[in-house]
């Protein structure tokens with residue numbers, strides 16, 4: 001469906017099943033960047049539950065209560081570009097990933113860029129996205 005040539009939507013040249021699909025199937029992302037990429041792919045594929053469960057556990061109820069990751073049919077994600085990463089490697093407790101995610105607003109037809117610097121923390125060997133306050 002959304003997967004062109006079976007290469008992963010996160011922009012790696014790997015097959016989805018050997019890239020973000022691994023993490024969507026309950027395997028732990030080894031680095032903050034891997035989690036970030038798999039969350040972008042989850043956005044593309046409307047995997048709301050994955051977006052919730054990969055956010056810091058104490059923030060998950062708030063995300064659900066506020067419908068933060070409700071599915072939008074008005075957004076078509078185009079491309080992920082990782083700008084920079086700081087820490088977030090296997091041995092690190094925290095990490096930062098700066099990225100740009102390009103999308104088309106289907107209603108207006110306009111192309112936009114979401115530029116974000118995200119924080120990640122590791123708890124019990126799981127990397128989690130920290131939802132910004």
Ligand SMILES: [Zn+2]
Nearest residue numbers: 008010019020
């Ligand atoms: Zn991927």
